[in-house]
Amino acid sequence: MTATLVAGDTWLNNPVVENQLPDAILETLYMTAATGFFTALFGLPLGILLHNLGPKGLTPVPALYRALSLVVDFGRAVPFIVLMLWIIPFTRLVVGTAIGWEAAVVPLTVGAIPFFARLVENSLRDVAWGKVEAVRMMGASDLHVTVNVLVREGLPGIVGGFTITLVTLISYTAMAGAVGGGGLGQLAINYGYHRYQGDVMLICVLLLVLIVTVVQYTGNFIARRLDHRESSAAGRRRFIPVPVQQVFPIHLPSRGTPS
């Protein structure tokens, strides 16, 4: 069932490319952006809560932590495609329909929140406990310590985790396409796969790879900018901007001081 690359004179002259591709690209971007937004909105607090209730948190409550952990692990264990179908009634309740990219955002968000929350929890756990005690010793409240120490010091890790979440989400948007979620994934399935239109398949794949690459690089860039830790200083140094003249060997007229 391989998509043939030879489709005669219709190769890339395909009306599908012209008529449906722009919308599909936008749908994928909207889905990713909206899901990313809601995932950050709910996942970050959930991750902070998990960490602070956990054994290495500011206010450990073992019973509550175990309960919350169970819910989060449950959310992560259900395969996305099953989750999507399973919570259709909930999706209808929230957005009024179960079809289209807006509807796909609901299961995508529900699936991504526990994933991101765990990554946030891990990043916070990596913040040295000594820093927490040092700031507590200044007479800081738990809220202050959470915001200014845990989240701020853990931010490079959190941004890295969010990048991973977004990349994972982009591949999930393609799965959402299988059940009418729209986007590049649906285009690839409907035309590239079912109608053997190899050009559509190829374009969808390339575009998805491009989007993922851009997201990954942007995320890495921001994380690096936020990271002032010693261990990563060496890695950061490699990205010191090269002088323009070195990249483009042109000689700018110099404004030399008159002598």
Next chain:
Amino acid sequence: MIELTDVSKVYPGGVTALDHVSLRIPAGEIHGIVGRSGAGKSTLIRCLTGLDKATSGTVRIHGTDIGAATGSQLKKARRSIGMVFQHVNLLDSRTAAQNIAHPLEISGVPRQRRRERVAELLQLVGLTDRADNHPAQLSGGQKQRVGIARALAAEPQVLLCDEPTSALDAATTRQILGLIRQLREKLGITVIIITHEMSVVREICDAVSLLEDGRVARSGNLLEVISDSSSSLSRELISLPPTTHLAPGEQLIDVLLTPGGEVTHIGELVNLLQSQGLPAEVAAGSIETIQDHQVGRLHLKPQDPYSAQRTVETLTSAGVQAELLTAEDIAAEEAAQHAEDPAEVTS
């Protein structure tokens, strides 16, 4: 004034970390707390800061009962304590200046006043040109200076230092200790230094307490403690390099020179012996000036048992502590010191 009265701390599980500890540290004193790891030093500091509550007894810092304080009261009490850590614990995301400003932000000091205070503190620790550097761009000693500036930001009356120099090299240690001493003189703050380095105690402390198994084994003015030759702390504070091997049956004279006797200088001691026609062959020696007094410990090698006996008598009658040691005594002492080495590495 810091006052611990009958403080005990028993951790869940039955480990007794502190066992009826009582200590009084007058305002303006630099007090060293020494002991092996597991002796209760860390627990003591956690009780002083309220990070842990004592099981019984009271901890008072300038009149505030730290153990009884909760919530906003405890937060307020903590703001009167500055704390310096072995691993400094600066926030990597903040510059030196922002780290120093942090306690002021928490106390709600207005921005303009904060900026002035940070500039003052940077100057105090000699890092004005490093204000905008992140901790990763600073050396170990510079980081600790920022740590000290941060601890002093909210103008505390007490500075608690938990192994402040253990991660630093010898030269940097001297600088940091010099800074702490200078701060005490300038600001009149009370300083507690927890350390396993006897050199730190000798160099900077007015008084010292030795913790052993959660109890205060010895506490007092530094010179007093050193002068008490019977205490193990004295031997650790003025320790000698290993003496060359003694043949079985050979003897050494262990001499402890302390202020208070007739002999106050090592030169006088040598003159005294020579005036009696006794040789003063020094096998090993360690001499320091502590609080403007010469303090030293010597191993003298006598020529024969008779002169050994006379040397001890001469010195003792002049108020110098001296005793005869055999090869076995020395081996036992060295073994005891070696037993402590692994503890020092991990503490």
